[in-house]
Amino acid sequence: MAYEEDADRLTRDLDWNLLRSFVVMAEARSITDAAQRLRLTQPSVSTALKKLEDRIGKRLIDRAPGRYELTRAGVLLYREAVEIHGAVHRLSTLMRDTTDEVTGHVRIAVASHVVCPLFDRVLTDFHARHPSATLSISVLGSGSALASVAARTASFAICLVHRRDPKIEYMRLYREFFGLFCGPSHPLFGRKGLRQKDLAGHSAVSFETDRLHDALRSVTLLRAESELSERIIGTSSHLEEVRRMVIAGVGIGPLPVHVVARDVQDGLLWRLPPYDNPPPIDVHLAWNPKAALNRAEAALLAALQDAISSVPISSRTYGLDAPCDGADATRP
Incomplete structure (x- = not known):
């Protein structure tokens, strides 16, 4: 009962602006750096941090001369706050997407070397079917692309995958x-x-x-x-x-x-x-199953998933038979 009362109190009293400011503090190098990013004074940022720590009941940032690190509680809060920030960021898009026509903006994060005819064909067909939908494609390192999917700031990613995040789902797009x-x-x-x-x-x-x-x-x-x-x-x-x-x-x-x-x-x-x-x-399609997608995002993601499922991997494999000008002409 006490746990439920504490959870209800935190849900009722926690200010979203404090969480938004904490995301910036967690990514900054110091309170001074965070203040510059937030365009606030250093005392204001320190006060906001103390207020958030009082609401949470835990110390979130370990600060000392030459030391500025998230505590264990701070790391956990940062992970959740990033996801909340991504969800709030998407609300305006979701609210606009209420017509019968498929509209909305799709944010795609791709690794720099993505050259995939299958992906290009899906984009061509998607635009022909839904001309009012808009796209933006950001070129990122694979780690950053996956982080943007986890944070729900990207609709999906096309990139390399080393360690699989259990919060993200994957399909091999091509080899x-x-x-x-x-x-x-x-x-x-x-x-x-x-x-x-x-x-x-x-x-x-x-x-x-x-x-x-x-x-x-x-x-x-x-x-x-x-x-x-x-x-x-x-x-x-x-x-x-x-x-x-x-x-x-x-x-x-x-x-x-x-x-x-x-x-x-x-x-x-x-x-x-x-x-x-x-x-x-292998280059993968990666998406966050918990993300609330607008209709354009959902349509393009589903089209990619369908294309991957219907085309054998042999037809999604590129470069194996490319000519080698440097090879020995007598080599069999």
Whole structure:
């Protein structure tokens, strides 16, 4: 009974503005930083934090000289507050979406290397069916894309997945294959008959997720097997920038084979060994089943799910049969 009374009191007395301010405090580096982000004075932010801690009955931020960290209670509250913020943020869109015509705005978070004809076809058909619906596509790192889905600020995401969040649901959208490439100024560019051992010691560039404990683990192993330099000269979360560094000759880099096929044809990139058994990478559709979707979001998400279910994975696999100009012409 006492627990229920406390819960009722918190539900009745808790001010949403305090939660909104706490989200900013939790993401800030200090109370001063939070005050600048909220455009408030430092004493006002400190007072708001104390008021929230009094309402919750727990200390939320551990503050001391040189120390500013969320407590365990603060971490738990932040996770819930982010979800509440996402739900409130979507209310105005949901309230507008009350006509017979499918309207509404769809916010899609995608990783930078998403090149998927199936996805493009679904978008084409969706716009033809629902011309009043609007779209925005944000290019994010896969981790940030999934975080936006969890926070309900994105309708869904198309990205790599390393660790699965039980609050999010997933479907494999397509499979792609990565190869190693170099640019025109690189000493290996244009050389045929290369073997994997010829790459040993050369500098490398790659993606920020190219780590053993991250989404591009198989690419990390490919670099190691090729004995490329352990020191990565340049990194980025965006494919376009990794591609730029490879073309500029900064280092050998991994890129999705089907995405850069035109660059190989145009003489901007050169495919390097190994040519057989390139590492497969799966790209997923991810959505939050607890998110209250408007009609446009629900329609596009359902269309993607239906397309994935009806098209075999063999037809959603790209790049495995791409030509390798750098391969030995005598190799079977």
